[in-house]
Structure formats: structure tokens, C-alpha cells
Amino acid sequence: MTKAITVSGLHKSFGRTHALDGLDLEVETGEVHGFLGPNGAGKSTAIRVLLGLLRADAGAARVLGLDPWTDAVEAHRRIAYVPGEVTLWRNLSGGEVIDLYGRLRGGLDTARRADLIDRFELDPTKKGRTYSKGNRQKVALVAAFASDADLIVLDEPTSGLDPLMEAVFQRCVEEERDRGRTVLLSSHILSEVEELCDRVSIIRSGRTVETGSLADLRHLTRTSVTAELAGAPDGLTPLPGVHDLDVQGHRVKLQVDTDQLDAVLKALTKSGVRSLTSTPPTLEELFLRHYEESGR
Amino acid sequence: MSALTGTGTLLRFALRRDRVLIPVWVAVNALMVLSMPNSLESLYATPAERARLLDQMDANASFRALIGPVFDDSLGALTAWRVGVFAGLLAAVTSLLVVVRHTRDEEESGRQELIASGAVGRRAPLTAALLGAAVANGVLALLVAVGLAGQGAAGAVAFGLGLAGVGMLFATTAAILAQLTESARSARGLTAAALGAAFVLRAAGDSATDDGSSVLTWLSPLGWLENLRPFAGERWWVLTLFAAAVAAQAAVAYGLAGRRDVGLSFLPTRPGPAAGRLGTAAALAWRLQRGGVLGWSTGFFLAGVVYGGLTEGAADLVGDNERAREIFERMGGRSDLTDAFLAAMIGVLGLIAALYVVSSVLRLHGEETSGRAEPVLANAVGRLRWAAGHLVIAFGGSALIMVLAGLGFAAGYGRQTWPILGGCLVQVPAIWLVGGLAVLLYGTAPRLAQAAWGVAGAILLIGWIGPALDAPRAVLDLSPFGHLPKLPGSGMEWPPVLVLLGGAALLVAVGLTGLRRRDMTSS
Numbered sequence: 122m123t124k125a126i127t128v129s130g131l132h133k134s135f136g137r138t139h140a141l142d143g144l145d146l147e148v149e150t151g152e153v154h155g156f157l158g159p160n161g162a163g164k165s166t167a168i169r170v171l172l173g174l175l176r177a178d179a180g181a182a183r184v185l186g187l188d189p190w191t192d193a194v195e196a197h198r199r200i201a202y203v204p205g206e207v208t209l210w211r212n213l214s215g216g217e218v219i220d221l222y223g224r225l226r227g228g229l230d231t232a233r234r235a236d237l238i239d240r241f242e243l244d245p246t247k248k249g250r251t252y253s254k255g256n257r258q259k260v261a262l263v264a265a266f267a268s269d270a271d272l273i274v275l276d277e278p279t280s281g282l283d284p285l286m287e288a289v290f291q292r293c294v295e296e297e298r299d300r301g302r303t304v305l306l307s308s309h310i311l312s313e314v315e316e317l318c319d320r321v322s323i324i325r326s327g328r329t330v331e332t333g334s335l336a337d338l339r340h341l342t343r344t345s346v347t348a349e350l351a352g353a354p355d356g357l358t359p360l361p362g363v364h365d366l367d368v369q370g371h372r373v374k375l376q377v378d379t380d381q382l383d384a385v386l387k388a389l390t391k392s393g394v395r396s397l398t399s400t401p402p403t404l405e406e407l408f409l410r411h412y413e414e415s416g417r
Numbered sequence: 418m419s420a421l422t423g424t425g426t427l428l429r430f431a432l433r434r435d436r437v438l439i440p441v442w443v444a445v446n447a448l449m450v451l452s453m454p455n456s457l458e459s460l461y462a463t464p465a466e467r468a469r470l471l472d473q474m475d476a477n478a479s480f481r482a483l484i485g486p487v488f489d490d491s492l493g494a495l496t497a498w499r500v501g502v503f504a505g506l507l508a509a510v511t512s513l514l515v516v517v518r519h520t521r522d523e524e525e526s527g528r529q530e531l532i533a534s535g536a537v538g539r540r541a542p543l544t545a546a547l548l549g550a551a552v553a554n555g556v557l558a559l560l561v562a563v564g565l566a567g568q569g570a571a572g573a574v575a576f577g578l579g580l581a582g583v584g585m586l587f588a589t590t591a592a593i594l595a596q597l598t599e600s601a602r603s604a605r606g607l608t609a610a611a612l613g614a615a616f617v618l619r620a621a622g623d624s625a626t627d628d629g630s631s632v633l634t635w636l637s638p639l640g641w642l643e644n645l646r647p648f649a650g651e652r653w654w655v656l657t658l659f660a661a662a663v664a665a666q667a668a669v670a671y672g673l674a675g676r677r678d679v680g681l682s683f684l685p686t687r688p689g690p691a692a693g694r695l696g697t698a699a700a701l702a703w704r705l706q707r708g709g710v711l712g713w714s715t716g717f718f719l720a721g722v723v724y725g726g727l728t729e730g731a732a733d734l735v736g737d738n739e740r741a742r743e744i745f746e747r748m749g750g751r752s753d754l755t756d757a758f759l760a761a762m763i764g765v766l767g768l769i770a771a772l773y774v775v776s777s778v779l780r781l782h783g784e785e786t787s788g789r790a791e792p793v794l795a796n797a798v799g800r801l802r803w804a805a806g807h808l809v810i811a812f813g814g815s816a817l818i819m820v821l822a823g824l825g826f827a828a829g830y831g832r833q834t835w836p837i838l839g840g841c842l843v844q845v846p847a848i849w850l851v852g853g854l855a856v857l858l859y860g861t862a863p864r865l866a867q868a869a870w871g872v873a874g875a876i877l878l879i880g881w882i883g884p885a886l887d888a889p890r891a892v893l894d895l896s897p898f899g900h901l902p903k904l905p906g907s908g909m910e911w912p913p914v915l916v917l918l919g920g921a922a923l924l925v926a927v928g929l930t931g932l933r934r935r936d937m938t939s940s
Contacts (some may be wrong), residue, residue, distance in 0.1 A: 165939075172795050174937040194799045202795040208788040210705065211600060217693025224696035225796035246688035250525065250600060261792065274795075 123186070125150045125272050125303040126171065131180035133166055133327075140166040142327035143180070148305055148320075153298050155314040155321035156307040157408060163327040164307045165205065168276050171305075172202060185272055198227055201265035205277040205307075207257040209249030215260040216245030222264040234267040240289050255281035266293050272303045279310060291316055311405050323408070331407075342407045343376040345400045346385065351393030360384050371395075420675075423537035427545035431519045432552060438518075439553045442511040446557055446580075450504050451564040453496040460740050464490060474498075475627045477730045482624035483723070485643045493568030493648030497576050502619070505642050506612065508557060508584035512550040513591040513608040519546035521595035521604045543592060543674050547667065550588035554581035572648030575656075579645045582659030586638045587612055589666035596673035615639050638662070698798045702806030706780060710814045713773050717766060717818040721825020724762040725837075728830045731758045747884035750903025759826065759833075760840055760903040766822045767844030767898060768880045770815050774852035775873045777811035782859050782866040785938060800933055808856065808925070815848045836905035843904050846917035847897035851876060853924030860928030863938055 126148035133141040140163045148154040158164050169175045171184050173193030182189055187196040209218055219238075223229025238245055241259045252260065258281050265273055279290050287310075294317050297304055308314050314321060315335065322332040331338060343364065350371045357363060357373070362381030367374040377385045382399075389397070432439070461467045467490035474480060474487045487498045520543055523529040529542065558577035565573035591608040598604045615637040622634030623643075634640035638659070645655040695701050732755040742754065749761030781804055784790040794803060823841030827834035855869035879888070879896040893899040897920075900913040 169791075169937075169939070174791060174794060174939075176934070176936055193794075194797050197795060198797040200795065202792060204788065204791055204795075206788060207792075210789060211602075212689075213695075213704070214689025214691065214693070216691040217689060217695055220693040221695040221701060222792065222796055225698065225793065225798050227797055244688075245691040248687075248689050 123150050124148065124183075125152075126154075126182075126184055126305065128167070128171070128182045129180060131167065131170060131182060132178045133163075133170060133175060134178060140327055141170070141177070141180075144324060144327055145329045145332075146322055147332070148303060150303050151298070151301050152319040153294060153304040153306060153317050155318035156305055156324070157309075157314065157321055158324040162324045164324060165276055166327075167324070168202075168274055168305070168307060171274065172197070172200070199271040200274060201226065201268040201270035201272070202274045203258070203261040203265045203276065203278045205280065207254075207261045209252065209257055209260060211248065211250035213249050214246050215243060215249070215252065215256070218249065218260055219245065219264045219267070222261075223268060226268055226270065228269060229264075229267050230269060231267075234263065237263045237266050237293070240293075241286060253281070255283065255286065258282060259286070262290065262293070266297065270302070272305070273297060274305045276307045277309060278306075279308070279313065287313070311408060338407055342379060342410075344379050344382055345376050346374070346382075346389075347398045348373045348389050348394055349396040350389065351395055354389070354392050356388045356391065357385070360388060420538040420540040421544055422541060423535065424541040424544045424548070427519075427532070427537065427541055428548050431515075431545050431549040435515060435518070435549060435553075439511070439515065439549075439556075442507065442514075443553055443557050443560070446504055446507040446511070447560040447564065449507070450496070450500050450561050450576075450580075453500050454492045454565070454568060457492055457495050457499065460738065460744075461495070466738065467495065470495075473733075478624040479723075479727050479730060481627060482620040483727070485619070485623050486627050486629055488628075488643075488646050488649035491568065491648055493565060493572045493576075496565065496568065497572070497647040497649075498643075501576070501579075501642055501647075502616070502639055504561075504580050505583040505639050506616065508554060508580045509587035509612050510609070511553055511557075512584040512588035513605060513612070515550045515553060516546045516588045516591040517595050517601050517604045517608070519549060520592065521598065522601040525599070525601050539675060540671060543670060547585075547588055547592060551585060554584035554588070557581060557584065569648050571651055575645055575651040575653065576647035578656055579642045579647060579659070582656060582663070583638050583642055585663045586659055586666070589663050589670060592670035593666055593673065596670060596677065619643070697806075698793060698803045699806035699809070701793070702780075702810055705784075706777060706807065706810045706814075709773075709777065710810060710817070713770075713814070713818050714821050717770070717822040718825040720766060721822040721827075722829040723825075724766075725759075725826040725829020725831075728755060728758055728762075728826075744884050747887070748880075748903075750907040753906060756836075756906030757903070759830070759837060760906050763822070763826065763837070763840045763844065764880065764898060764901075764903075766841075767819065767848060767901075768877045770818055770822075770844065770848045771851040771873045771876060771898075773818060774811050774815045774848050775855045775869045777814060778808065778852055778855040778859065779866060779869060780811075781807050782863060785863070788939065791937065791939070794937065800937075801929060804929060804932060811852055812849055815852065816842070816845050819844055819848070833905060839909070840904035843901055843909070843914060844898070846914050846921065847901055849921035850897040850917050850924070853921035853928070856928035857924045857931070858928070859932070861931030861935070863935070 124147055126146060128144055128146040131141050131144040132139070144163065144167055146167065156164055166175065170177050170182060171189050173189040173196070176190055184196050185199050189196055209215070219234060220229065241263060243256060243259045243263060258278060262278060265275070279287050282290060291313065294304055294306065306314070306318065318335065320332070320334050321338065323330050350373060353371065354368055354373050357366060357375065360381065362378035363385060364376040373389070375385070461470055471487050471490050485498060485502055488494055523532070523542065532542065558581035561580060562573045562577035565576060587608060590611050591604060594607045595604040598607060616639060618633050618637035619640040622631030622637070622640060623629065625631045625633070629640060629644045634644065641655050641658050644652065646652050695704060745754070745757045745761050748764055749757035749759070790803065794800060819841040820838065823838040826837045826841070830837070851873055854872055855866070858869050859866040876896045876898065879892060880898050883893050897917055900917065902908065902910040902913070
């Protein structure tokens with residue numbers, strides 16, 4: 122399978138700020154790829170480099186096999202983009218903007234346009250200045266999903282949508298995947314990412330810190346275990362991968378790296394287990410761990 | 418919490434945000450007024466010369482329409498006559514900008530919502546905006562009263578208060594319209610239209626009578642200013658008209674403000690089409706700029722008609738005065754006086770057209786910094802094609818408005834159509850050079866793009882005031898307009914025109930190369 126996006130060692134600075142500091146990213150054709158990271162991690166900068174709006178200082182990037190800077194127009198014919206902050210012209214109606222974007226790219230499926238306007242409950246006759254944030258995003262989303270682009274780049278596209286519209290959005294992304302499109306989804310909404318994405322990349326301070334399928338990533342996280350033992354716990358402390366160990370009499374609470382779970386369970390059963398609760402890792406914990414590290 | 422809670426904080430905040438806007442507008446206005454006695458004294462040194470000016474004004478209805486009637490031959494009275502209307506217009510524009518900026522602009526951007534949710538009374542934002550305008554007008558009144566005191570204290574105070582009165586009157590007009598419209602742009606446009614109507618009423622009244630007594634003149638606040646008669650037996654009671662009108666309009670504005678929701682208006686926006694026909698970056702650029710092009714075209718054509726109509730009278734008027742003739746010859750060339758006047762007025766319009774080209778070129782900057790350019794450029798639109806749409810309108814539009822001005826001149830003057838058109842077209846290379854400079858700044862150093870306004874303003878000042886002050890050649894040569902042949906009248910000179918055209922092309926080329934190579938800035 123060919124890659125829709127390949128990025129390696131991308132650097133971009135603005136004055137003294139290093140927005141991208143050796144970013145790597147690979148997006149397979151036909152997958153929905155989650156692009157995650159705390160605020161200021163460089164997600165939007167990376168997307169703007171991929172769109173040829175910014176010129177990278179160093180590193181290589183290919184989008185749909187093309188150079189995003191020199192072949193920008195050629196690449197854009199096959200890309201649809203929804204920015205995080207959609208600003209519209211105050212005196213153009215939403216319908217006019219959707220059609221303008223469609224024609225500028227080179228075509229728009231009118232049946233799908235009508236269908237999407239219906240599903241997103243968008244009033245296309247309102248002027249740009251009278252739309253709310255969510256409705257401005259819907260204008261850009263309708264334009265993107267009604268296009269016949271091969272790659273759809275979404276930069277936090279749902280921050281203004283209500284839960285109902287969020288569900289419509291998720292269905293639209295699934296339909297795009299079913300039609301064989303590639304989607305790069307930058308998002309903060311973890312349930313959305315868990316629901317939609319085949320693979321995710323997490324970036325922090327302009328660098329990729331994790332990348333892989335959700336199952337791969339879950340493997341990297343910790344399971345929390347609470348056990349009520351028959352006797353005093355023994356031999357837990359020296360075990361690798363055990364964190365936040367808390368022993369109160371016969372009661373044990375700990376966190377364990379998921380790949381070390383087996384050893385911990387064996388140690389516990391030596392003392393006799395009366396009850397055991399184990400909570401599987403959530404994406405949220407994984408993200409919190411990465412987000413918090415960036416704060417340090 | 419009262420309806421005015423927080424007014425003080427908001428006012429300080431407004432003045433801080435306006436710390437450049439207000440001082441610049443007020444200083445330009447005050448300088449214009451305060452420099453007038455000196456230049457009038459050098460033009461009309463003897464009482465006999467001033468008396469003749471008075472007679473000519475009495476006889477010339479078109480000049481009265483433009484500037485108003487003269488009531489006395491003292492320097493103070495002549496100053497109030499010469500700059501009264503324009504200083505009043507400037508004060509009104511300053512006030513409307515300040516008021517709309519702190520009312521409808523804030524609501525439209527959504528910033529008002531954040532402020533209104535704090536400990537801020539319902540009437541505080543409007544009050545702070547009006548007080549901000551009052552500060553600007555108060556300072557202007559003070560500067561004028563102190564600066565002109567040498568011409569007569571009573572007249573100076575009356576003139577200062579009259580200007581402030583016009584300013585506050587349109588501040589409250591803007592306050593009402595900011596309640597009625599949904600966008601700041603319409604609020605500004607409608608207030609400016611009201612100001613234009615006031616000018617037209619006064620002009621019509623003053624062309625009919627030579628003492629400001631026409632009903633039409635009395636219907637216009639600008640007419641009140643002249644009927645206050647500063648330095649010519651002040652009629653103080655006229656100030657009560659300003660006070661009453663300001664109070665009444667403020668009451669209406671507060672009434673409307675108390676009756677509506679934040680962000681909403683009484684004149685809602687009409688819906689647009691559900692499907693659009695725009696399909697190219699050029700069509701989008703035209704859609705965004707067509708209103709501006711239409712406005713400038715109309716304005717330039719009408720200005721041409723007015724100046725063209727004045728031409729013959731002006732030649733007579735200036736012909737009697739040695740120093741005035743010298744100034745016109747410096748501006749318009751050493752030739753037949755009618756030609757010199759035409760060339761000078763065409764030159765003034767050329768300088769103003771430089772402002773058009775800057776505003777039109779900088780639409781690119783506005784589109785980029787607002788974030789609207791980004792999704793357009795993320796489509797299959799190259800940067801050059803995107804920029805070209807706007808630049809064709811900027812550069813083609815400036816040639817268009819000069820041609821329309823020429824047609825207006827020809828229509829108003831009734832003769833010499835081709836020489837006048839030639840005179841208008843010869844301005845275009847200098848206008849394009851200024852436009853090229855704007856492209857260069859925007860393309861290579863977008864953070865400095867707004868400096869193009871400063872350049873255009875400096876060129877305007879050099880061309881407008883330089884000849885009157887008999888500025889040295891080296892200063893006049895800084896402006897591209899200083900190198901143009903003075904047409905009609907003088908002979909055509911191709912070298913400077915070709916050099917300017919080449920320079921403009923080079924600046925545009927370098928600017929576009931910069932645009933192609935640099936990062937797009939985000940909002």
C-alpha cells in the first residue's frame with residue numbers, strides 16, 4: 122500500500138520558537154489517521170507545511186507523492202482541508218462559499234452537497250458574519266466532504282459542534298474511509314479518535330513521541346490493579362514495570378505496565394488472592410501521560 | 418450594579434486602544450486649522466486683497482458651495498471660512514470611527530460578549546464610546562481655541578466649540594446607527610452617508626445664498642458651524658442647537674441600546690443565495706472589491722465634475738493674486754492659468770488615487786491575516802493567481818478612476834476632453850509606483866505592510882502642502898508625482914513616465930517573488 126503522507130525529520134522555526142523539531146509522520150492510503158498532541162505541540166504547523174502554506178526549514182515531506190511546497194497546486198487538487206478556526210467573508214452566504222471552494226478545487230458532487238447540508242442542518246443562505254463558530258465549521262466540512270478529494274485534512278474540525286453534529290461528523294468520516302479516502306484528523310476529542318482512527322501519531326514539542334495502531338498504543342499503557350490478599354504481599358517492589366505501589370495491610374493498589382502484568386499476577390497469587398479488580402488502560406491515560414510530560 | 422458600572426474602566430481601555438488613532442486624527446485636524454492664518458496672511462497680505470476675495474466669493478456660487486460663504490475679512494474669519502467645512506468633516510469622521518469601533522465593531526467581533534458578562538452596566542460600553550469621542554473632540558476644541566486665540570479669543574473659542582459640536586453630533590449619529598445595523602462596516606457607511614448628506618445640504622444652501630441664511634444650510638450641522646460665525650460677530654446661541662441635537666440623538670441611541678440583545682440589531686442581515694456562482698480566485702477578488710471600486714469611481718467622477726465646473730472661476734480668482742498664482746504654477750505648471758489649475762486639481766486627484774491603490778493592494782494582507790486566504794490557497798489556487806486577482810483590480814482600478822475623473826473634468830469644464838484625459842492618465846505611473854511599493858512591502862515584509870499607508874500619506878502631504886509652503890526641490894522630488902509632466906499645459910515628457918512604469922513593474926515583480934517564497938502568516 123502506498124503512503125498518502127510521508128514526513129521525516131521535519132523542522133520549522135519561527136524566530137526562536139521551534140514549532141517542529143524533527144517530526145516524523147506516515148499516513149497510509151485509505152486509513153483514518155489520528156494526529157494528537159497538546160496545544161502548541163505543532164499540529165497546525167505540521168498541517169500548514171503539508172499544505173504548502175509554510176516552508177519547512179529542513180526535512181522531507183511528500184503528500185500524495187508530491188512535494189507540498191513546489192507542487193502545491195497539483196497536490197491541492199486532490200486535498201480537501203478544514204481549518205480549526207474557520208473565517209468566512211462577511212457578505213458571502215454559506216452556500217456561495219461551499220460552491221466557491223468546490224470550484225476552486227475543480228469540482229463538487231452536487232447530490233452529496235445537498236445531502237450533507239441536510240444532515241448537518243446547515244442554512245446555506247445565511248451570510249458569513251451571522252454564522253456561529255459551529256456553523257462556520259459546518260460550511261467548511263460540507264465543502265470538504267462534498268469534494269472528490271483523495272486526502273481530507275481536518276484540523277480540530279469539531280470543536281464547535283454539538284454532540285448530535287459530532288455524530289454526523291463521525292459518520293461522514295466513516296463514509297470517506299469506506300470510499301477509500303485518506304483522512305488526517307487532528308483532534309483533542311479522544312472518544313472521536315478512538316471511534317474513528319485506524320492509527321494515531323502523538324506529537325509533543327514538535328516531535329513524534331508515539332505512533333501506531335490503537336492496540337499497539339494500548340499495549341504501552343498501564344493497567345491499574347487493586348487486590349485484597351490472604352496474607353501480606355511479598356516480592357512486588359523489585360518487579361519491573363510496577364508504579365505507584367500502595368500497600369495497606371492486606372490491601373494492594375498498583376499500576377503496572379501492561380506487558381509486565383503476568384509477573385505481577387504471579388507475585389500476588391503467591392500470597393493468595395481474595396478479590397481482584399483490574400482496570401484496562403484507556404487512551405485518555407496514555408494521552409494524559411504524554412500531555413503532562415510536555416508540561417514539565 | 419447600575420447601568421453605568423464599569424464605564425470608567427472601559428473608557429480608559431478605549432483610550433488606550435485609540436492611543437494612536439485619536440492623537441493622529443486630532444493632530445492632523447488641528448495642524449490644518451492652525452497653519453491656516455499664516456498661509457492666508459502670505460496669500461492675502463493687505464486688507465484690500467482680502468476685501469477683493471470677499472467680493473469674489475460673494476459672486477462665485479460654486480466656490481461657496483465647496484467652502485461656504487465668507488463673513489468678514491479678518492484673518493480669523495478667513496481661517497474659519499477656509500477650513501471650517503473640512504475641519505468639521507474631519508472631526509465628524511474621527512468621531513464616527515471612534516464610536517463605531519467601540520460599539521458595533523466590538524459586538525460584531527464577539528468581544529463585547531466577554532465584556533458584557535463582567536461587572537459592566539448595560540449602558541457602559543456606549544457611554545465609554547461617546548466619552549472617548551468627547552475626549553477627542555474636547556482636545557481638538559482646546560487646541561483650536563488656544564492656537565487661534567491670537568486672532569480673537571471669542572472667535573477661537575466659538576470655532577473650537579463649533580468643531581467639537583459637529584464631531585459630537587456625528588458621534589451620536591454613529592451611536593444610533595451602530596444600534597440599527599448588524600455590521601460595523603454598515604454603521605460606518607451609513608454615518609458617512611449622513612455626513613455626505615449634511616455636506617450636500619449645506620453646499621446647496623450656500624450656493625443659493627451668500628450669507629448662510631438658506632433653509633437648506635440650516636438643515637445641515639455643517640451649516641450650523643458656519644452660521645456660528647466665529648470671528649465675525651459670534652452667534653453663541655447656535656451652540657445650543659448642537660447641544661440639543663447631541664442630547665436628543667444620544668437619548669435615541671440609549672433608548673435603542675436598552676431595547677435590544679447584545680450582538681443583534683434592528684436591521685437584520687438579509688439572507689443570501691443558497692448556491693453560488695463564484696468559481697475563480699479572480700471572481701472572488703472582484704466580489705470583495707467591487708463595492709470599493711464603484712464608490713471610488715463615483716467619487717472621482719463627481720469630484721472631476723465639481724472641479725471642472727470651478728475651473729473658469731478659479732482662473733479668474735487666482736489670476737488676481739500674485740502669490741496664489743505662484744502656488745498654482747508650482748502645482749500645475751507654468752502655463753496658461755486655466756491649464757495650471759486643471760493640472761493642479763488633476764494632480765490632487767492623482768495623489769488621492771494613490772490611497773485607493775494602497776487600500777486595494779492591502780486587501781491581500783487583510784485576507785491573509787484574517788485567515789480567509791488559507792482555505793482558498795489550500796484549494797488548487799497558486800499564490801500568484803490569488804494575488805493577481807486583487808492586483809488587477811488595484812492597478813486597473815486606479816487607471817479606471819483616473820479616466821473617470823478625466824471624463825468628469827471634461828464634462829464639468831466642457832472643453833479640452835483629450836488633453837484633460839491625457840493629464841489624468843499621466844498620473845497613473847506615479848500611482849502604480851506607490852501601488853508597487855505596497856506590493857513590495859506586503860510580499861517581502863508582511864509585518865510592515867501597513868507602512869504603505871505611511872508612504873502614501875507622506876506623498877500626499879508633499880504633493881498637497883509642499884507647493885504652498887514652497888518646499889525645496891529635493892523634498893518635492895521624493896514624491897513620484899513630483900516628476901510627472903504638468904498636463905494639460907506643459908509638453909509631454911516620456912522619460913520620467915517610463916522610468917516610473919519600469920519602477921512599478923520591478924517593485925511588483927520583487928514583491929510577488931517574495932510572496933511566493935515566504936510563509937503565509939496565520940491569524
